[in-house]
Amino acid sequence: MLESTLPSFWYLNNDVFQIEREHIFMREWLCVGRKEQIPNPGSHRVLDLYGESVLLLRNSDGQLRAFYNVCRHRGARLCPDAHDALGSHGVTLSGGVMESRSIRCPYHAWTYSLDGDLLRAPHLKAETEIDLANLSLHSVSVASWGGFVFVHLTPDEAPDFPAQIATTDTQFQRYPLAELGIGHSISYEVAANWKVICENYNECYHCGPVHPELCEVVPVFKQRGGAELDWDRGVPHREGAVTFTASGTTERRMFPGLNADERIRHKGDLVYPNLFLSASSDHVAVFVLQAKSANLTTIDCHFLFESHEMSKPGFDPSDAVDFWHKVNCQDWAICERVQQGMNSRVHRAGIFSPMEDWNLDIRRYVTDRIGAHVSDLTE
Incomplete structure (x- = not known):
């Protein structure tokens, strides 16, 4: 049975956004x-x-x-x-x-x-x-x-923060996140609802059609519609690739302390409600979201590297930054296309395919916090 998304007006209506402001963003880390x-x-x-x-x-x-x-x-x-x-x-x-x-x-x-x-x-x-x-x-x-501030x-x-971050802490325990520094930042404005962007990040069913360059580095993203990816262990790169760059390689050293899987696999996580983590063997791309309205989200993308590498003469993060910027712009463009399409009078709700099962977690997260407050609203 195919699962339904949240009702379309939950992504479009500024009254819903004001409820989210009060019951999510004012009450979450x-x-x-x-x-x-x-x-x-x-x-x-x-x-x-x-x-x-x-x-x-x-x-x-x-x-x-x-x-x-x-x-x-x-x-x-x-x-x-x-x-x-x-x-x-x-x-x-x-x-x-x-x-x-x-x-x-x-x-x-x-x-x-x-x-x-x-x-x-x-x-x-x-x-x-x-x-x-x-x-x-x-x-x-x-x-x-x-190294992040909440x-x-x-x-x-405020709920207990260490308890809330515990799963993510375990997932990234061998990455030296606290010791990394910002090597480059890009700020984006995306004309889409924050939930659309979260849902897009949480699935790779779209990776084949939207991200051909990414799928060259990580072919499993387009296999079986991106289903059955093992995010706990990490998602494997193609043979010979170890990081998110156009070539899949870099002259930067791998983070010391990674296990054998993490040296050739990619890990990602969504820390609700507004932090995305994407960890490679030599750098971490992070996305800090802020919903500005029902139809606008700002995103600060920071690229984190070891000080060991950034202190080298001629340090150049462009191999990772340029690759990520292309992937990011592809994501933002398709999210805006979704936001535009949901405005149609015939679109009442979308459908999650089985390959998008992680998005049921987003649906549950949002519904648990605002469902009772939105029930009195009409489209």
């Missing part, structure tokens, strides 16, 4: 990048996450902290986002993260430590009986694994 992007005490990034501005930083001890980018006094944003860094209306405001020691609001100069504690509120005297301890910044939970926007409801 989200990957937001790599630890090396905030390397030193006082380093910080301002993240736009589903309409919420989040300040991610390292405190004076080098520990990761995150807060809603909102002053407890009158709600002013503490730090500008990247689009406002040069100042709106031709004015550059003071404040923000100050000399890697504190966070100061640009409005009335309330000042917080890098742990979010209120340190000073100018001109408020002792008789006001202000309790500084009750006016800390609104916190966001932070966790890290394999945040949870509803800290009181």
Whole structure:
């Protein structure tokens, strides 16, 4: 029996997207990048996450902290986002993260430590009986694994992160993820729903028609419609190929510590809801998704390499980057074609073939979290 996809309007309707925003993205651990992007005490990034501005930083001890980018006094944003860094209306405001020691609001100069504690509120005297301890910044939970940074926007409801990442941790235990660095990054905008992109990543039924170059390196991707792939053990390359490049080879060394299978096989995983991992013997391609609307998803693709290799004179990651960029663009183009087609008045739901059985897991994941909330909506 062929299984149905989620109803088509779940991929198209912005009311459904708002329900996902509240019941998935506000209540799940989200990957937001790599630890090396905030390397030193006082380093910080301002993240736009589903309409919420989040300040991610390292405190004076080098520990990761995150807060809603909102002053407890009158709600002013503490730090500008990247689009406002040069100042709106031709004015550059003071404040923000100050000399890697504190966070100061640009409005009335309330000042917080890098742990979010209120340190000073100018001109408020002792008789006001202000309790500084009750006016800390609104916190966001932070966790890290394999060099990745994750945040949870509803800290009181955050599930245990180590338990959640345990299966992936076991799958990639011999890959030196935490020690790898970003050798190159590409950002994409894809005019498709985030679930369409996840479903595409989770199956290789499309690999034969869409990815001829990829199937030259990994022929099993097009055999039997990409069915029965052993992702736990890894998917084998063709004879003589050891990595995801056009030739299947590279001058970079293999990661020390890989087992015999991992030296000639490819491993991939989807860490719900927004991180894709694709590990080869010498590099790892990672994809960090953010759903912007029902019909738009941004994707940051980072290519991770050993510092041993990146420190070599003339380090050139283009053999992997160019190959992945071609495969990525093929994926984004077909996902956009799916999004366009689902808008047809005759398309009520799609069908999963038996070769797409992993997508039943995505269907279950989404339905468990928003099914009861979407039931009252109509197309």
